[in-house]
Amino acid sequence: MTFHPAGILVPLITPFTDDDELERHAQTVIDDGASGIVALGTTGEASSLNPDERSQVVDVCASVCRQRSVPLIVGAGSNNTRSTLTELETLAATAEVDAALTVVPYYVRPSEDGVVAHFEFLADRSPIPLILYNVPYRTGQALGADAILRLVEHPNIVGIKQAVGAVDYDTARLIAARPEQFSILAGEDALVSPLLAMGADGAILGTANVLTREFAALYDLWRAGHVERAQDVGDNLVEPALALMAAPNPVTIKSELHDLRRIGTPNVRLPLLSTRHSRAG
Numbered sequence: 001m002t003f004h005p006a007g008i009l010v011p012l013i014t015p016f017t018d019d020d021e022l023e024r025h026a027q028t029v030i031d032d033g034a035s036g037i038v039a040l041g042t043t044g045e046a047s048s049l050n051p052d053e054r055s056q057v058v059d060v061c062a063s064v065c066r067q068r069s070v071p072l073i074v075g076a077g078s079n080n081t082r083s084t085l086t087e088l089e090t091l092a093a094t095a096e097v098d099a100a101l102t103v104v105p106y107y108v109r110p111s112e113d114g115v116v117a118h119f120e121f122l123a124d125r126s127p128i129p130l131i132l133y134n135v136p137y138r139t140g141q142a143l144g145a146d147a148i149l150r151l152v153e154h155p156n157i158v159g160i161k162q163a164v165g166a167v168d169y170d171t172a173r174l175i176a177a178r179p180e181q182f183s184i185l186a187g188e189d190a191l192v193s194p195l196l197a198m199g200a201d202g203a204i205l206g207t208a209n210v211l212t213r214e215f216a217a218l219y220d221l222w223r224a225g226h227v228e229r230a231q232d233v234g235d236n237l238v239e240p241a242l243a244l245m246a247a248p249n250p251v252t253i254k255s256e257l258h259d260l261r262r263i264g265t266p267n268v269r270l271p272l273l274s275t276r277h278s279r280a281g
């Protein structure tokens with residue numbers, strides 16, 4: 001059956017310690033209601049990990065997901081189409097990986113037609129399904145509804161993480177016109193509640209590393225149609241979500257998890273700077 005990502009999917013931070021913190025953290029977020037986990041997202045500082053560390057992260061997450069029977073999504077994407085395909089082929093060796101979160105090619109600014117061609121090339125060949133990751137403030141490349149709607153029927157593209165900084169016309173058009181099997185995942189932490197109200201299938205949220213129960217409750221309330229309670233819970237999550245994202249992600253999230261004694265160090269790697277603590281590598 002085709003993978004349909006849904007619910008609150010947590011892009012795990014990468015603790016920079018020597019013990020089993022990643023595994024413990026993954027178990028905790030699942031205990032707290034995460035419907036699955038995302039390894040090697042932005043929140044996981046994937047771009048600052050070396051290849052050995054990246055494969056260690058995938059192995060730990062795969063083992064937890066196998067044990068807990070929850071889906072595993074892994075970040076795999078770049079502005080190099082061919083090397084992205086190689087990455088996807090490598091990931092396929094890990095049986096637990098349900099899909100790759102594949103970012104719009106950044107920095108190059110190839111045009112929307114170029115982005116569509118990039119994803120078609122990958123989707124035609126990838127041994128694992130793709131979730132598109134549309135995050136123009138990071139990539140420098142817009143991808144509007146017309147371009148995305150050219151990709152939604154591809155059998156190997158199962159959804160999109162939409163993180164465009166607003167509840168905008170493109171997102172409304174996309175939600176209205178997408179086929180049912182194509183999953184829309186909110187990627188802006190403070191905008192999750194409106195997106196769920198509009199019919200999004202779930203969310204990939206860095207802040208859910210800390211606020212897992214709260215976002216899982218929000219998702220359940222919208223799903224169950226408890227509109228007023230969902231609105232209340234959503235309203236109460238806006239400021240905490242903004243606060244956790246105020247510094248470059250995942251600086252504040254790690255700091256908060258450290259304060260909660262869930263990780264041994266809040267350190268992030270350069271070029272990120274820890275706000276309250278010394279950094280480490």
Ligand SMILES: O=C(O)C1=N[C@H](C(=O)O)C[C@H](O)C1
Pocket residue numbers: 011038040041042043044135138187188189204205206207249
């Ligand atoms: O790691 C992720 O996936 C996320 N990254 C976003 C970002 O830092 O831009 C934030 C989102 O909550 C999840």
